[in-house]
Amino acid sequence: GASFYMQSASAFIEMFAGLGAARIRKLFEEARRNAPAIVFIDELDAVGAARTGHGFNREQDQTLNQLLVELDGFEERDQVVVMGASNRLQDLDSALLRPGRFDRQVLIDAPDLAGREEILGVHTRGKPLASDVDVKLIARQTSGLTGAELENIANEAAIFAGREKQQFVHQEHFDAAMERVVAGLQKRRVVTEKEKRILAYHEGGHALMSHLVGDLIPVQKVTIISRGQALGYTLNLPSEERYLHTTEEFQDLLKIYLAGRGAEQVVFGRVTNGAANDLEKVTALARAMVFEYGMSTVVTSRTMRADNYALSEETKRVRDQQQAQLTDAAYEDAQRLLRKHRPALDRVANALLEKETLDREELDTLLADVEPDSRSSETVGTVRVVSLPAD
Known part of the structure; x- marks a missing residue:
């Protein structure tokens, strides 16, 4: 059996110059003495972050350089295998990923x-x-x-x-x-009857819109009982693994996320701060559609990061406009559908006020007479869809 040495990269860095490099030398010297051995460095980005010149100090530089020296110094007879782990592969210094160093990357994704x-x-x-x-x-x-x-x-x-x-x-x-x-944990917050009614329509809007767009992300449960930081939530769990989405399906997802806020506007004529989490999801999805997936109103075959400093201000302005067009159109469409199916929305909200929680079977019964109303095209495959989070 091989000896195993595990060290967190953050433990190498100290405020005094030279200590980090010395600790790395000591670690590898011990591994060589006890070969065959495995050296595992956790949170590699703590010591191996890209050297940008901004905020990168001398101690970090010396520590990273020593790690590179140790990696380059190995020969077959050393019988030492070096492994590292990081959640931020894109932030690692390119020198670490060159052939002969950490040149083999294994993605540990969520299981299928x-x-x-x-x-x-x-x-x-x-x-x-x-x-x-x-x-x-x-x-x-x-x-x-x-x-x-x-x-x-x-x-x-x-x-x-x-x-x-x-x-x-x-x-x-x-x-x-x-x-x-x-x-999260269930909590019993004191909620006024007026707030409870707003919550019922907000969550009812999410549930109804999920039904209207078909089987994109089926609702498993909707509740106005507080959990974690949320006053209520709609739990959407995909019934199958999904990896690819069409533009129309992403537009439907935007409508689902915005349906809670839309229901508040349709029923009460004003909105609350209850949709803060929904708006974060909408912003992230719309930005990805425009900057990464080329799914904006202006057809393009180019992709670009939203934080790319090389983009001109004009390009950023146009892309921001396209992002706003996507979200505004989805919000208007969500309100249109909620007005069209207002009786169904009332049924779901009243059932939530009575029972506080509805499961999928109860929702299917309440919405049995409501036909799906989606522009989604047939998908080639499917995207591992993000479950609709608590508001």
Whole structure:
């Protein structure tokens, strides 16, 4: 077996020049003495960030240079393997990624459907599962979640069962665990009747719009019970892995995000600050459509970062206008559809005021007479869709 040396890159950096470089030398000298060995450097960007000349101090420079020397100094007989981990690959210094150094990158992304099913199998092993637990269903409902989050879901489900003094962990416990991991802890805030009515229409707008655009991101649950920082939320979980979207589908996503604010405007004639999180999502998606995906009103085959300093002010101004056109059009369309289907919106809002929480089956019953009204074209594949977050 090989010796394993794990070190966080942030531990190399000190305010005194030379200490970081000395620590790296010591680490690699020890690894050589005990070869075969593996050196693992976590949070590599703490020491290996690109040298821009702005805010990059002498200690960081010396530490990075020493790391490069150690990497270049290896020969086959050293029998030392060097590995690193970072969440910011794009920020690493190009010298670190040259051949012979960290030239092989392995992306550890969120697991796909098969991966989630296997991970859930590992973390439910040894737990007394009831016959109604469907691990495949849970895997389908947790698209985009990481292995750690899946572990939390399995553990939380067992805790819920234990609190109820149940002998087995049931599907309802997993449903509650997923809700807690995705949306946060349930909180009982004192909300006035007027605010409660606004919340019901806000969340009802999200739910209705999700129904109107078809199966893009089906609603699993909508509630006006507070969780985390949200007064209420609509939980959208894709029923399948999705990787590609058309322009029309992104436009539908914009409408879903804006439907809560739109419902407030349609019903009450004014809006509240409850849509702050929705607007963040809208801004991010519209900007990506314009700057990265070439999906603006002006057809282009070029992509560009919004923070690219090489862009002219005129180009930025035009792109900002295109972004505003996308969001404004989506907001107007959302309000149009909500006015058109106002009776359905009232039904959902009144049901939320009565029950506080509605699941997918209850929503399907309430909206059984409402036909989808979407301009989405048929997709070639699918995008791992972002679940609609709490407002």
